[in-house]
Amino acid sequence: MNICVIGTGYVGLVTGVVFSDLGNDVVCVDKLSAKIDGLNKGVMPIYEPGLEEMVARNVADGRLQFSTDLEAAVTKAEVVFIAVGTPPREDGSTDLSYVEDAAKGVARALNSYKVIVNKSTVPVGTGDFVRQVIMTNRRRAVDFDVVSNPEFLREGSAITDTLVPDRIVIGAPNRVVAMRLLELYAPLERPMIITDVASAEMIKYASNAFLATKISFANAVANICEEAGADVTQVVKGMGLDSRIGAAFLSAGLGYGGSCFPKDTRSLLHTAQTFGYDFPLLKATIETNEEQPRRFIRKIHDALGGDDLKGLTVGVLGLAFKPNTDDMREAKSLDVITDLLACGATVKAYDPIAIENTRSVFPHITYGANAYEVAAGADALVVVTEWNEFKTLNFERLASIMNRRLILDGRNIYDPETVRRNGFEYHSIGRVTLAPVTLPSGAVKAAAPQKEAVPSV
Ligand code: UDX
Numbered sequence: 269m270n271i272c273v274i275g276t277g278y279v280g281l282v283t284g285v286v287f288s289d290l291g292n293d294v295v296c297v298d299k300l301s302a303k304i305d306g307l308n309k310g311v312m313p314i315y316e317p318g319l320e321e322m323v324a325r326n327v328a329d330g331r332l333q334f335s336t337d338l339e340a341a342v343t344k345a346e347v348v349f350i351a352v353g354t355p356p357r358e359d360g361s362t363d364l365s366y367v368e369d370a371a372k373g374v375a376r377a378l379n380s381y382k383v384i385v386n387k388s389t390v391p392v393g394t395g396d397f398v399r400q401v402i403m404t405n406r407r408r409a410v411d412f413d414v415v416s417n418p419e420f421l422r423e424g425s426a427i428t429d430t431l432v433p434d435r436i437v438i439g440a441p442n443r444v445v446a447m448r449l450l451e452l453y454a455p456l457e458r459p460m461i462i463t464d465v466a467s468a469e470m471i472k473y474a475s476n477a478f479l480a481t482k483i484s485f486a487n488a489v490a491n492i493c494e495e496a497g498a499d500v501t502q503v504v505k506g507m508g509l510d511s512r513i514g515a516a517f518l519s520a521g522l523g524y525g526g527s528c529f530p531k532d533t534r535s536l537l538h539t540a541q542t543f544g545y546d547f548p549l550l551k552a553t554i555e556t557n558e559e560q561p562r563r564f565i566r567k568i569h570d571a572l573g574g575d576d577l578k579g580l581t582v583g584v585l586g587l588a589f590k591p592n593t594d595d596m597r598e599a600k601s602l603d604v605i606t607d608l609l610a611c612g613a614t615v616k617a618y619d620p621i622a623i624e625n626t627r628s629v630f631p632h633i634t635y636g637a638n639a640y641e642v643a644a645g646a647d648a649l650v651v652v653t654e655w656n657e658f659k660t661l662n663f664e665r666l667a668s669i670m671n672r673r674l675i676l677d678g679r680n681i682y683d684p685e686t687v688r689r690n691g692f693e694y695h696s697i698g699r700v701t702l703a704p705v706t707l708p709s710g711a712v713k714a715a716a717p718q719k720e721a722v723p724s725v
Pocket of ligand 1: 419420421422423424476479483516517518519520521522523524525526527528529589590
């Protein structure tokens with residue numbers, strides 16, 4: 269099939285590359301010529317495992333092209349995917365101006381029947397909006413259909429998520445149109461839901477909002493666990509084994525970030541409110557998520573002895589909003605570092621791949637080449653993103669290079685007992701703080717015990 273994908277962000281690029289890998293002829297279009305030039309030279313605009321290799325393979329085989337010429341790409345396409353950005357507005361609503369621009373471009377190029385697919389995450393009703401924009405702007409009375417086919421890929425596992433999705437959602441005006449997309453996705457052999465356009469649009473937002481709610485629920489439970497002497501990691505394990513609940517997205521931590529959950533929850537809330545429903549459950553999800561980093565920051569202050577952090581050095585491990593990505597959008601490191609700097613602390617930070625993206629935000633902090641460089645001389649080590657390489661740090665080595673044995677773990681990556689045995693004061697999320705075992709170490713200051721507590725089971 270001849271396919272045009274408009275927008276070479278996460279969704280557009282990965283979708284285009286995967287369709288070409290399935291044997292289709294794909295042209296990925298973007299109005300940013302620098303991005304297209306880069307892609308034509310094999311330079312990826314995003315970090316995504318496996319992407320570069322897949323692009324190179326399909327470009328070499330002649331099935332994948334990158335272009336700024338939207339008109340030419342749409343003209344020869346049978347199916348056009350709109351996968352442009354849908355940024356949030358101040359009031360939480362979704363800015364559809366890029367979708368509108370793309371639809372106008374499609375309208376101008378419309379030369380034969382085409383299926384126009386909304387891949388961008390858009391509020392319910394956008395299918396009708398796109399249809400209207402094309403109707404108004406088309407130059408010829410050529411027929412077309414608009415389909416909703418939301419994307420569920422996660423950054424860091426985008427290729428696998430696209431090749432092996434849990435489900436493929438196709439919202440089409442009728443069965444014949446749905447069959448065109450069904451044909452395209454058939455090689456993946458995954459479960460498909462064929463429904464109307466509005467329901468497909470709602471599936472995307474409702475799914476993201478539900479996952480965000482699971483995370484906020486786990487975080488709320490964690491906050492009680494801390495007071496009640498329970499261990500949230502054990503609690504969610506026990507909950508998750510109930511197949512009606514499921515174990516995924518119950519990891520308590522600093523809350524959800526990234527380009528999707530924060531934006532999509534606010535957008536769904538806005539949509540609900542425009543329909544006269546206040547969606548208190550979703551409001552609570554959002555509020556809990558906003559409170560979570562604030563609670564963690566309070567813990568940092570309590571452990572370091574107050575609001576004035578002048579003269580203290582804090583090592584921050586992890587900058588990206590989650591592991592395996594360099595994406596800093598709504599990353600919790602932004603809240604943590606902003607607060608530390610405002611309170612006068614010296615900040616040293618390390619992330620395996622997101623440092624370059626962080627430099628423009630925090631040009632004056634020190635960036636280490638690894639976790640130990642950041643820990644050296646630090647009065648506290650703060651885990652913000654749970655990269656695998658942080659899970660296996662050598663505590664003895666940390667103890668010997670840190671100024672004070674204090675770890676604040678925003679992602680529960682360590683076993684409290686192990687950290688404690690190494691003489692560290694350890695604060696995590698939803699688990700009781702254990703007093704450190706006092707070791708006979710000369711130079712290193714053991715942290716002042718916080719709260720003597722029952723060790724977790
Ligand atoms: C998400 C959805 O998963 C995906 O289906 C959608 O298409 C886009 O949005 P993504 O933003 O890439 O994907 O990341 P995801 O892995 O879902 O994590 C989102 C955030 O939730 C991260 O900040 C992560 O740290 C946090 N999270 C996730 C938790 O705090 N706890 C969890 O249990 C799971």
